[in-house]
Amino acid sequence: MALPITYNIRNVFVRWRATVATIAGIALVVAVYMIMQTMAEGLEKSSQNTGDPRNIMIVRKGSTAESSSQVTRAQLKEFNYLPQIARDAKGQPLLSADVVVLVSLPRRDGSGEANVLVRGVSPVGMDLRPQVSLVEGRWFTPGKREVVVSRRLSPRFANFEIGGKFRTGGKELTVVGILDGSSSAFDSEVWMDADESRSIFDRENYSSVLVRAKDDAAGKEFVKRIESDKRLPLLALSEVEYYAAQTKTAMPIKFLGNFLAMAMSVGAIFAAMNTMYASVGSRTREIGTLRVLGYRRRSILISFLLEGAFLSLVGGVIGCLLALPLPLLGYSIGTLNFETWGETVFQFRMTPMLAVKGLAFSVIVGVLGSLLPSIRAARLPVIAALKSL
Amino acid sequence: MAENIVTIRNLSKIYRQGEINVTALDNISLDIRAGEFLTLMGPSGSGKSTLLHIIAGIDRPTSGECHVQGIDVAKLNESQLADWRNQNVGFVFQTFNLIPVLTAYENVELPLLLTRLNSKQRRHQVNTALELVGLAERKTHLPRQLSGGQEQRVAIARALVTSPSLVVADEPTGNLDSQSAQDVLGILQTLSKSAGKTVIMVTHDPKAAAFGSRTIHLEKGELSN
Ligand SMILES: Nc1ncnc2c1ncn2[C@@H]1O[C@H](COP(=O)(O)OP(=O)(O)OP(=O)(O)O)[C@@H](O)[C@H]1O
Ligand SMILES: [Mg+2]
Secondary structure, three states: OOOHHHHHHHHHHHHHHHHHHHHHHHHHHHHHHHHHHHOOOHHHHHHHHOOOOEEEEEOOOOOHHHHOOOEEHHHHHHHHOOOOOEEOOOOOOOOOEEEEEEEEEEEOOOOEEEEEEEEEOOOOOHHHHOEEEEEEEOOOOOOOOOEEEOOOOOOOOOOOOOOOOOEEOOEEEEEEEEEEEOOOOHHHHEEHHHHHHHHHHOOOEEEEEHHHHHHHHHHHHHHHHHHOOOOEEEEEEEHHHHHHHOOOHHHHHHHHHEEEEEEHHHHHHHHHHHHHHHHHHHHHHHHHHHHHHOOOOOHHHHHHHHHHHHHHHHHHHHHHHHHOOOHHHHOOOEEEEOOOOOOOEEEEOHHHHHHHHHHHHHHHHHHHHHHHHHHHHOOHHHHHHHOOO | OOOOEEEEEEEEEEEOOOEEEEEEEEEEEEEOOOOOOEEEEEEOOOHHHHHHHHHHHOOOOOOOEEEEEEEHHHOOOOHHHHHHHHHEEEEOOOOOOOOOOOOHHHHHHHHHOOOOOOOHHHHHHHHHHHHHHHHOHHHOOOOHHHHHHHHHHHHHHHHHOOOOOOEEEEEOOOOOHHHHHHHHHHHHHHHHHOOOOOOEOOOOOOOHHHHOEEEEEEOOOEOOO
16 A cells, blocks of 8 residues: 655655755764774774673672772682682682782873783783783793783873883883783783782782682682671682673763764754755655555655655664674774773674664664654645645 | 446536636536536537536536536535545646646655555556656756656646546647647547546537537527537
């Protein structure tokens, strides 16, 4: 009972002079929305990539960031030989007591300083985090004031290359290696030896402790054990859970993306409305003719709504394509992480779901914009429509 | 003899424009027999188009009755009227009114998309209609690629394609050169003579009217012969 969709598609393209500005406007709105969403998606993904399901994280109760958490050496002694912790070949517990410090370092481009998260790890710290690998140089030697920086931080901070030296805590540190965190939160970190870090930054305590549980059941038992020990003001939870909760930083980006899209879509809706009113106006006689042929008011209404939706969808597809190069080329971006207060670096990330959202968004803009023009088209009296020029 | 396909009794159409009433049709009674080629003449503003529109079910009378094949067209609601037009009337306009973005074939197919015919049946009917107007080889052309005369022939094919019993044409040759007009009038004449269709045509041209089997005259909304 409906007009063929090819009729609408051709009308959109035949009138391209009138529609191109509207399509461009909608493309722009969708592109902005998509870029913000791919950013938020990438940020969330980096949190998701970080945790290992076998690992358990221990931090001070109530501290949201590792850098503000404290685990004393006395506390560590209470649990570092618990039987639930897995052991290596030499019988040593798989446990890394980390020291996390935020240091302010000059950017490579000279645009001032930014916070970098420096993680001091125990020797087994690397084994507990298999997603972190050395891509260049070598790992640091304890006692030699050496660090390994992430590949993604390297272009962003001065002297972050092999052989580069920078001063912090009154000491000079040398970069001896580059690490890759496979798109995890470790991509935004500098690593060094934990005990050396404590001495350089004058820290009495550790920030957090990461342990590998023997198995699932042992892990649960370990968590329960830490929780029930009233003397320990500590929180134990799976590493996956810990990082999954670290999505706060993506929230303002998502919010801003949604807000911008909302605000801009009002303009896009009016642009679509304008275009569709013009289209209905110039096709009045055509509408009258279709009605004479037997097409009902409702068919006309649906046809014009579809046309508006299609018009917008073209804009939506272009918008998605415009937002694609950033994630496709693996472009990474840095922002202040609201959890760690350090510079966090992550990649734009496009997912099929995001693309569907962007396209759906454009279709909604189109349908809303063409609603009134379509109703006008459907309500045209046949005789009056036929007499129009 | 053939029975009446259109029966009009005491039909009036009055347009109200504020204080002024314009009487477009004034108490008209008329019978049209099936298979007739009736031509409708009269000065501008005499109500020819108005009468045609009421018979074709695209306008409603102010009073009186217009039965087409026994159906009181004015009593149908909007949707019923749309379906009725699709099945029973083919309309040919002075300005052709083809859809510019659709090919000749697609234009002719438009009324059939509202029927239950499948695509194969539709193709058969579209091809038959286009052959009848001599444009079978112009199927893929857009209206702007056709001459005025060819456009009007496509429009006639579109009016015929659902096999309606009634074909109405409002000054179909008004925008055509004399040769194209001849072609169009010839086709309409054939429709009534060979295919048994009832054709009602409005025209200003006595030569065009001569193609019809009967001519009636309208004057200020009244029949005048
Ligand atoms: N919508 C309308 N509102 C007011 N008056 C109208 C309307 N439509 C038609 N009329 C009037 O009705 C009368 C008949 O009009 P109609 O279009 O039927 O004339 P016509 O015989 O077809 O003329 P023409 O040969 O110029 O096409 C005219 O006086 C016209 O002004
Ligand atoms: Mg007229």
